[in-house]
Amino acid sequence: MRAIVLHAPHDLRIEPMPAPAPGPDEVTVRMGAGGICGSDLHYFHQGGFGTVRLMQPMVLGHEVAGTVAALGANVTSVAVGDRVAVNPSRPCETCEYCRRGLRNQCLDMRFYGSAMRFPHMQGAFREEMTIPAAQAVKVGAAVDLGLAALCEPFAVALHAVAQAGPLDGRTVLVSGCGPIGCLVIAAAKLAGAAAIVATDITPEPLAIASRLGATRCVDVSGGTDALADLGQDKGQVDAALECSGNARALAGAIGLVRPRGTLVLVGLGGDQPLPMNTIVAKELAIKGSFRFDEEFARAARLISDGAVDLRPLLTGSLPIEEAEAAFALASDRKRAMKVQFRFGD
Structure with a gap:
């Protein structure tokens, strides 16, 4: 059994990594699909x-x-042959935040493929992996594993949309239409948003945003004049979800949200200035959104039930032997949205 191991920027290697036999309350999963995330790209390039x-x-x-x-012994939640999405989060269950039901804020979180702790938490781009059974979330027997592998980013989107509050019949702005932004659009549509305005600086992602539920797509690479109507009368947007991490996009969204509207910060962009006078005068609610918790199981149910069609997000699937080519493709926003690895046959 093999894994995709990063030794240094642009130094990917395919190395043997057999999975140990499952112990009590564990299962061994034979991987079928794995998607390249933005954090994987940051590790690979920087x-x-x-x-x-x-x-x-x-x-x-x-x-x-x-x-x-x-x-392993005692496992009853899944059976051999079941298709599962792997939840990469393993909260400690004992810290203050876990006890308060805020498990995504766990003080001792173990998250696959993360260098936040040392030794690092090894990731899941492997042909086989033994994991706690609680992290193997069953999906439908007929669900394509490529779609099942979208459970994690879709859970991120579901959590972000929940932070925005009720969206039924509301006008929503989503700035930044990368994979998370497009999944936020799909989640906002599920939540009943009447109008979803998507913005980006590249036309190709906007085309996918339209297929996932955006009712209006605006290329802002040349400026934001096309959004002027949304800024009338102090703002026409009920909730904005900022997914790009770009300072200009954030400032622009604040100008479009109506008084007492909500702005959810999803994208990571470092420290940025804020127009505090506008925020105070319009009495805006600003919230962050970090990872997910129970939304992972919900994502698995929605994908299994066919309640959401996320296939427009999938760009292509490459074998692990072509890891370098897969990362090159995933790095090109004009050609790719979600690039996945294909494991096994």
């Missing part, structure tokens, strides 16, 4: 992001799905 740095070789990946190959 060796990390912010203060998080790659300090030792690390298996990448946390958006994966596969088939249960073996069970």
Whole structure:
């Protein structure tokens, strides 16, 4: 069994990594699909992001799905042959935030493919992996594993949309139409938004945003004049979800949200100035959105039930032997949205 291991920026290696036999309350999953995330790209190109740095070789990946190959003692939640999405989050269950039901804020979180702790938490781009059974979330027997591997980023989007409050019949702005932004659009549509305005600086992602539920797509690479109507009378947008991490996009969204509207910050862009006078005068609610918790199981149900069609997000699937080519493709916003690895046959 093999894994995709990053040793340094642009130094990917395919290395043997057999999965141990499952112990009590564990399962072995034979992977079928794994998606390249923005954090994987940061590790690949820069060796990390912010203060998080790659300090030792690390298996990448946390958006994966596969088939249960073996069970440890006491496992009843899944059976051999079941298709599962792997939840990459493993909260400690004992810290203050876990006890308060805020498990995404766990003080001792273990998250696959993360260099936030040392030794690093190894990732899930492997042909086989043994994990706690609680992290193997069953999906429908007929669900494509490529779609099942979208459970993790879709859970991020569901959590972000929940932060925005009730959206039924509301006007929503989503700035930044990368994979998370497009999934936020799909989640906002599920939540009943009447109008979803999507903005980006590249036309190709906007085309996918339209297929996932955006009712109006605006290319803002040349300016934001086309959004002027949304700024009338102090703003026409009920909720804005900022997914780009771009300072100009954030400032622009604040100008379009109506008084007592909500702005949800999803994208990570570092420290940025804020127009405090506008925020105070319009009595805006600004919220952050970080990862997910129970939304992972909900994502699995929605994808299994066919309640949402996320296929427009999938760009292509490459074997792990073509890891370098897969990362090159995933880095090109004009050609790719979500690039996945294909494991096994």
